[in-house]
Amino acid sequence: MTFARPEHSIDTDTLPRMPAWVTSARVETLEDVAFLSGAALNHLHVVLGCAEVPQALLRERLALCAAEACVAFSGRRERAGELRDAAHLLRPGDLPGPAGETYLIWRRAVERPVAVKALGRALSAFEPGQIATWLDAGVGAPVKRAALVLEAVLREAPRADEAALILADAALAQALGWDHVVPLLAAGLKRADLRKQGDELKLACHRALVSSAAEAVRLSTNLARRAAHLKAVAPKLRAKGAADAVEIFLKQDAVAPSVLPLPDRAARRLCNRLVDLGAVRELTGRDTFRLYGV
Secondary structure, three states: OOOOOOOOOOOOOOOOOOOHHHHHOOOOOHHHHHHHHHHHHHHHHHHHOOOOOOHHHHHHHHHHHHHHHHHHHOOOOOOHHHHHHHHHOOOOOOOOHHHHHHHHHHHHHHHOEOOHHHHHHHOOOOOHHHHHHHHHOOOOOHHHHHHHHHHHHHHHOOOOHHHHHHHHHHHHHHHHOOOEOOOOHHHHOOHHHHHOOHHHHHHHHHHHHHHHHHHHHHHHHHHHHHHHHHHHHHHHOOOOOHHHHHHHHOOOOOEOHHHOOOOHHHHHHHHHHHHHOOOOEEOOOOOOOOOEEO
């Protein structure tokens, strides 16, 4: 993501918090909710402009939340841990399953800058021209654009929930000047919201963005703090390739030791060392086939 940097420097302990009135206000009219969502998105924009926030890692973590929501919309029960396993423990020739594929689609959607070609790679079931037409359906203010794109996709492809939500987030990102998709809508919307139209859908999107932007701010602050700690302990790591391994942890939600640029045993030792230093967490609770993340 590319943002104008704030004029003042913000360290990881003083990243600005979302004002309480944004999330605690109880309003019903479209105008009032639109005001709150605008305030929430503006605050998120400021936080995302801080260099301390690990942008790629944040997008991956939000993509996991979005995938979990989409899986729930489809009536499946896979949660975050199962989605991580489906994506990170695949062997050559294995299929990720429907839930795992949903997660992989979201990961592909956030890894490249917003563009029809990049979105086409993530949403390979649709033609680039069709994707471009849907994105062109969004006109007006950012949230209105996102709602119009969401409605346009679901009108033509009623079962393409993840595609609709990805393209709605893409339209929102383009309107806000963000160069990557930042998954926000899926985690804040309810299944029934996806069948709404017009002002009802706009209202649902505004409400969703108030809550999801607040959660993204909280997550940004947490990841900025944990990333700073990982960078601080990095000089203590003596393994060859440790610096490259740290960069991988700063970009990916979950990491299997096998993907690190070290021999297998050394990679597992490095992961255990980082856990001991409090720099990463073991995410599975298993003794084998473990995954680690900031």
